[in-house]
Amino acid sequence: MNRREFFKSAAAFAAVGAMLAPAAGADTAAAAKPPAASAEEIFVRPPAAAKPQTWWHWMNGNVTKEGVTADLEAMARIGLGGAHIFDAGCGIPAGPVAFNTPAWYEMLLHACREAKRLGLVLTLSNCSGWSSSGGPWVKPAEAMKSVYVTTTNLQGGAKLAGLPAKPVSDDHGFYEDIATIAFPTPADDVKIPNWKDQTFQRRVPIKVSTPLYRHDRTEPGPGGTVKRGDIIAVTNGWTAPPGKDWTILRIGYACNGQRNHPASFNGCGLEVDKLAAAPVARHFDAYAGKLLALLGVTPGHNESAFKGLLVDSYETDCQTWTQGFAEIFAARKGYDLSPFLPALAGYVVDDLPATEAFLRDYRRVVADLFAENYAGTLRKKCDEYGLDFYLEAYGNGPFEFLQYGSRATIPMGEFWFETDDYPDTRRPVWGWWFLNGMCAPIAHVHGRKIVAAESFSATPQNSRWKKGPFEWKATGDKAFSDGVTRIVYHRYAHQPWMNVWPGMTMGEFGSNFERTLTWWEQGAPWILYQTRCQALLQHGEYVADVLFFRTEDPLDDGMFQDDPLGFGWKHDTICREDFLKLQVEDGKVFLPGGTRYSRFSLPGDAPLSREVAEKAGQIRRLGGVELRADKSNLPSPDVDVPVEYRSRVSWTHRRWPDGSDAYFVASGRREEMNVEFSFRQRGKAVEFWHPDTGEITRAANVREEGGRTIVGVPFDPCGSVFVVFREESTATVPAETHWNAAQTVDGPWHVTFEQKVTNGEPEIRTVEMPALADWTASDDSFIKYFSGTATYRRAHPGAGLLDLGEVKNIAEVFVDGRKIATLWKPPFQCEIPAGRELSVRVSNYWANRLIGDEQLPADCDYEPPARPGAENWSGQAVKSVPAWVSEGRRSPAGRYTFATWRHFRKGDKLLPSGLLGPVRIQSKRID
Structure with missing residues (x-):
C-alpha cells in the first residue's frame, strides 16, 4: 500500500494532540497496575506514565530558580512526563548553589513545587554524581570495605618478631584485622585460576565457557596447595615449627577509599557500605530523606512531585567484606570460612574443587548481601515513602545482575547513539546496543510494566548539537523492540540563564536535549510518537517463549551473552533466587503476575547446586517443558521475515487484556521498504496502529498460509508500526487516493x-x-x-x-x-x-x-x-x-x-x- 494513503487530516491530528493533556500529580507507580482503559483509549489519550522523561543535570551549582521554572515549563510544553535530577561536576566551573546546602534544598523544593504545578514527576539521583551511592555524610566505618593481605615468609624455627605490616598503607580512617595465619610454604607457586576475579577483587565480565567452570584443568601437585589442617593462627612472638619454611598472611579489611563520582566538590564523599543495611538506610536519610522531610512527606503519604529515587550504573570498585561477615557466612553456609582464608589471596586450599566450591559460596554471600542490604534497603525506603526505585543493575560490582536488579520498582537499562553518517542507506542505524535486553527480563519475570532506559547517550563525536529526532528514531525503536517501555533522555543540562544559546552542557557527553535547542518546540510530535508507543508497550503482558536460567554464579554477569534463539523468538533470563520461586501451570513456568513461558532452559555445563537441581526436577514433574539442547522442541517462530530482512527489522510482542496480540515492528534502514512478516497467528483481523499519526487502519495485504498469517508491512525510512491481531475490527482499509x-x-x-x-x-x-x-x-x-x-x-x-x-x-x-x-x-x-x-x-x-x-x-x-x-x-x-x-x-x-x-x-x-x-x-x- 502506498504510504501516502496513511496521512491523517490536519484537523484530526490536532484533535488527538489536544487530548494529550498532562495528568496533574500523576504517580509513576500507578503504571504498575493493570490499566482500566482500553488500548484504543490509551492510544488516543496516553496516560502520564507513558510519557518519556529526561535526566536533568544540575551542573556544579549553576542553578537558578528562573532556569528551573523555564526548564520544567519547556518539558511540559513538548509532552515530557518528568525529570531525574542529578548533581554533577564534569569539568563545569562551580556556581553559587553548592550541593547539600540550604540554598541547594531550596532549589529542590522550588523544583518540586513547579513540577507539581505542571503535572510533572521528579526523580532524584541518590547522591551527587552518577556512581554510585556516597557522600560527605558517609563515615569510614560505614563506607565500602575490601580485604587486604600482607604476605611474609619465615624460616622454620625462627621467631616472629612483630606481626607483619598492616596490609594497606592508606586505610582511609578504618581498618580491622580478620586473622593472622601461617602455613607451610607451598612448594609450587600455584594460584587459583582468575583468582582476582573469583574473589571479587576485580570484576571483568566472563562467560560460563571460561576455564573457571571446566573440570579438565590441571590440578596443582601435592606440594602446591595449602592444607587446612596445617593452617595455624599466630600472634606476635610465635615460633615457626622447624623443618620447613612458613608463609604468614595478615588478613584485614579496610575502607577502600572509593568515592562517588563525577560529583561536585560539596557532594563528593566515601561510597557507603553496600553489604550492610544500616549504613545504606542512613545514606538514604542523609539526602533523599532530608528532601522528603522538607516536603512534609511521611511514610505512606506522599503528595509531592518527588516520586522516584535513582541508582545509576555501578562504576566504582568492588566490595569484598563488611563487619561481621565471617559470622554471616557461617550462618548462611553452615561452615567456618577461616580455613579457606588463604583462598582470598589466591592460594589453593586442599584442592581446586574444594577451593572453588568455597569461592562460589563466598561470592554468593557477597552477592546476596549486596542485593538484600544495598538495593533491598533502598527499595524498602522507597516503598515506605511512595517512591519508584529506578536501578541500573549492571557494572563492575560484586553482584548477580538479575538478582540485584530484581529489587527495582523500575529496572533501567541504557543505550548509546552512534553516528548515522553512513553512505549506505541500507545499513541499519541502531547505535551502540547493550543492556536493555538484560534489564527488561527483570520486569517481564516480575510482571512490571515499565522498563526504563537511559536513552541516546552519546560520545562527543556522536552528539554535539548535530542530531535530532529522525537520526535518533531507529535507535529508539530498537530499544522498544528490546523491551524498553520508558525513554529517559540522556540528557538535559539545566539552563540557569534565560537568553544564552545553546548554554550549559553536561561536560562533553550525552545527546543535547534542552529548551535551548533550535528545534525544541518543534519536537513535540516526536515526543508524542514515543508516548503513543510507550502507552501500548506498557499495556498488557510481554510475550516470550523461553525462560533461560544461565548460571548460579554471580561472576557470570550475563551482560554479553549472544541471543540463544535467533530472530523469530523472544526469551528472558532469570536469576537463581527467582528460579527457586518458579511456579508451573498448564505447562507454563512463571512467577505470579509475570510472563508465562512455554519452555525453560538450564545451563549446559555449569555446576548446579542441590537446591537448583531439585527445583528443576520439580518443574519437570509439574509439567514444565525443558528446551532441548538442539532446540528441536521450540514452537514455531513467533515472527519471521525473509532472511535478508532479519538484520534490518526488529520487533516485540505484547498481549493485551482483551486478548489482542500487538506486535511492534520497526525498520532500521533509511529507505522505504515493503516487508512480508509471518506471524504465529491465524483467524484474526489485522490492523495497523500508527504511532506517528495516531491512525488505526485495516491491513490490506494479508493472507493465511500454513497456519500462520502473512502481513505485508510498508515502511517509511526508519519506519515503525504496531501490527495488531484482534477477534473483530471496525477499522477499514484506507481508500486509495x-x-x-x-x-x-x-x-x-x-x-x-x-x-x-x-x-x-x-x-x-x-x-x-x-x-x-x-x-x-x-x-x-x-x-x-x-x-x-x-x-x-x-x-x-x-x-x-x-x-x-x-x-x-x-x-x-x-x-x-x-x-x-x-x-x-x-x-x-x-x-x-x-x-x-x-x-x-x-x-x-x-x-x-x-x-x-x-x-x-x-x-x-x-x-x-x-x-x-x-x-x-x-x-x-x-x-x-x-x-x-x-x-x-x-x-x-x-x-x-x-x-x-x-x-x-x-x-x-x-x-x-x-x-x-x-x-x-x-x-x-x-x-
Missing part, C-alpha cells in the same frame, strides 16, 4: 532568518531565493552559518499533497498562518487545503552557528579536560563562565553563541541545512 501528476513548486521564496543571539535580541534578515539551496552554500556568512528557524513564504500552490522533498531538519507547514503539520521525518509530506499563502518554517541544528562563531575571535578561555584520552579532542571545557555571560552582555567578539563546552573548531564540516526540495504538489484526481 488518486493524484494528478506532481507539479514542481518553484521560487521565488521569501525566506526570513531569525538567529538567536546570546544576551541579545534575535537578528532577523529576509532574503529572496529564486531557487531552493543549501544554506551552507551561501556567500552570505550570516546564512552560511545560520542555526535556528527560517520561514519560507510564497503564493499558495493549490490544495493537494505537498511534498517538501529533502528537509534539514524539521519543517512546520502553514497555510494562511494556520499550522497544518510538523514534519520531523521523511517523507516530508502532508495534505494542505486551499489558501492564499504557503509558509514553511525549517529548523536545523546548532552545529553550523557554533562552527561559524569559531571564525571569530575568542571571547572566553577553554582548556582540554584533565583526563586520559583528552588528546583525541573530545572538545574543551570553559575555564570559567565569562563575566559578559553572567552579567547579561553581548559577546565582546561579536559571537552569537556561548556554550560551556567547545565542541567545534574553525575548519569543521558544516551540516546541510534548510529546505532543499524539490517541493512538489499533487492535486486530487476526480475520475
